[in-house]
Amino acid sequence: MRHVNWEDPFCGDGNACFRIGTDADGNAYIAVSGAEDHPITDTRDALRTLIRDIKAGKADHLL
Numbered sequence: 001m002r003h004v005n006w007e008d009p010f011c012g013d014g015n016a017c018f019r020i021g022t023d024a025d026g027n028a029y030i031a032v033s034g035a036e037d038h039p040i041t042d043t044r045d046a047l048r049t050l051i052r053d054i055k056a057g058k059a060d061h062l063l
Contacts, residue, residue, distance in 0.1 A: 009033040010051075020047060
């Protein structure tokens with residue numbers, strides 16, 4: 001697996017925490033905190049949109 005630079009975990013009000021990260025090629029990753037060896041990967045724009053929607057409360061059920 002590629003080396004991913006993970007950011008600090010983002011945690012909701014419950015127990016759900018996730019982390020986002022990037023690799024040297026500019027690929028973006030998102031994973032449940034503690035399960036970084038099984039991330040979801042997509043473009044930065046797609047993940048940025050997902051995270052903004054979650055933080056805006058549009059998809060709070062995902063947390």
